[in-house]
Amino acid sequence: MRQRSNRRKRDKGGENGQDRWLITYADLITLLLIFFVMMFAMSRLDTEKYKEITQSLQHTFRSGDSLLSQGSGITGTADKYTHRNPDTAQKSDQQKKGADQLSDRELAFRKQEQELQNLMKVISKYVKDNKLEDQIFVADQPKGISITLSDKLLFDVGKADLKKGAMPVMDKLASLFKELHTVISIEGHTDNLPIVYASQYKDNWELSGARALSVLRYFLDEKHLDANNFQYAGYGDTRPAADNRTEAGRQKNRRVEIIVLRQLKE
Incomplete structure (x- = not known):
């Protein structure tokens, strides 16, 4: 149990x-x-x-x-x-100063543009008054005011020495350039025909460079313009303005271009 x-x-x-x-x-x-x-x-x-x-x-x-x-x-x-932190306040002042500098640059560009437009008006009037339309061409291009001088006005065939008949035009340009605050580019150009044996220059490169330099030297040595305002180059026949297959086209290609650049000096 x-x-x-x-x-x-x-x-x-x-x-x-x-x-x-x-x-x-x-x-x-x-x-x-x-x-x-x-x-x-x-x-x-x-x-x-x-x-x-x-x-x-x-x-x-x-x-x-x-x-x-x-x-x-x-x-x-x-x-x-910002009121309490000096570093932040200083940074803000620098930013404001940078804004003022940008504004000054904009004003400088506006002033330069006004100078360029006035230059174009004066030169165009000079060309018209002196009946030089077939020898001097003025144009407003994106890079600046272009003043194209025919080689007939400036030089004898195959040479780079300025002719006496070109002096009034050169003097007029020098008087105008003296008042500008920009860079001026002097560029020599030729047609595509080879240099004749009687020329002292080896090829079109040398001739175009010598002609541009001759114009520059006149502004610097004879008119005493500031060399810092100028630059020059010779392009030979690499930048034609017209067709080299015709005599009229080759005549347009034999030229010196003086370009007053839309460029502020540093």
Whole structure:
């Protein structure tokens, strides 16, 4: 009898232990479910509240009813900080100075453009008054005012020495260039016919360079203009203005171009 009683107690105790394990397991599952529900709820974004917060921040930054005692919004904060920080204030002064320099440069360009337009008017009138339309051509190009002088006006065939008849034109140009504040480029050009054996120049490159240099030398040596305002080059027949297959075209190609550049001096 005692053995049966003890066996029943053991069986009853085993069933109770199993029940307790199931309860613990169920509690754990319940807690995990609650945890995931809370995480899901926290991850959801309330769109309306988000919009309200965003609008509130924008209003604060723009209109300035902020927590600052002086000034308003971000601008007030920046101004206050700049007032207290010497380095920031110095940087701001440098930026303002840079803006002033840019403005001065713009004014210089405007002044130069006015000078160029006045130059073109004066030279065009001079050409018309002296009936030199077939020897001097004036044009307003993107790079500057171009004054093209025919080789008939300046030189004898195959030579680079200025003719006496060219001196009045050269003197007039020198008087105008003296008042300018820009760079003047003197460029020699030829046609594509080879240099004749009697010429002292080897080829068209030498002839075009010598002619450009001759014009430059007159401005510097005879009229004492500032050499820093000039540059020169000889291009031979590489930059024709007209067709070299005709005599009229070759005549247009034999020229010296004086270009008053749209370029501020450094």
